[in-house]
Amino acid sequence: MKSARKFSNLYCPIQPSFEKALNTFREFNAESPAIFNGGIKFSEYNVGNMNRFWVIPDGCLHLVICCHKEHPSANICGSLFKSREGIFARSDCDYFVVCFLPGYAEFFFKYPIDMFSESEVPVQDVMPHAEELLRSIAEQASLEDRVRAFERYYLNHFNEALQINPLINYLTEKIISCHGTLNVNELSRETGYSTRYILKAFEKHVGLPPKLFSRIIRFQHVIQLLENNQYGQTLDHIYELGYFDQNHFIKDFKNFSLLTPKKYVQHIADRSY
DSSP: OHHHHHHHHHHHOOOOHHHHHHOEEOOSSSOOGGGGGTEEEEEEOTTTOEEEEOOOOOEEEEEEEEESSSEEEEEEOOOSSOOOOEEEEEESEEEEEEOOTTHHHHHHOOGGGGGTTTTTEEEGOOOOOOOHHHHHTTTSHHHHHHHHHHHHHHHHHHSOOOOOOOOHHHHHHHHHHHTTOHHHHHHHHHEEEEEEEEHHHHHTTSSOHHHHHHHHHHHHHHHHHHHHHHHHHHHHHHTTOOOSSHHHHHHHHHHHHOOOOEEEHHHHHHOOO
């Protein structure tokens, strides 16, 4: 199996509604604890007076913890199939987010990850010692301390490093490195596993069918191009990105973002003021 740490560097999903709109948004940029094998990314933010955000698909599972001192709470937010409005019930606390990169959450939660897809599940319903985790996270005052508190919780209740299924690690790396342009038949021929087996493995470990996962990875790639003011260059390379034509590109983008690429670019411009 390839190094999982390379995988964490390979895929950096973004949520522009949080990262671009909130000046409180912070990512944990120091080296993540080795026991997580590069399979987790950490961030935090405070929503202030804003309690509604558009969340876009990224192929990941997120554990979102409200760090209220007296009443901490958390939901497991599964993979999305299209953009959705996220509503925050509390604005008087920091939110600490544990993002499990594709394939890693199944080891942590011990459930097939497709059971969480398109859902928000209270963490107490599926995770042992959840109250202990929430208390320890809420007691901390900084992102760094919250990461260390999560690490202590993990060390107390898991006796081995976070792992990813070797086949899933290989397949997700291939899909991500090609920006979602590989199809499941190509993956089947390359690995020797049937398309049916790959489908079942993806749903169990990633929470999505491989075709949908590939489309989401491609969408994330396009979003990052647009966020970097590369709209013209993106239109010039839609065939290389795996789209049949411009209509296919617009339809697929709108399916995930609820906006056309052109309107999304206008949204970026409006956000900058």
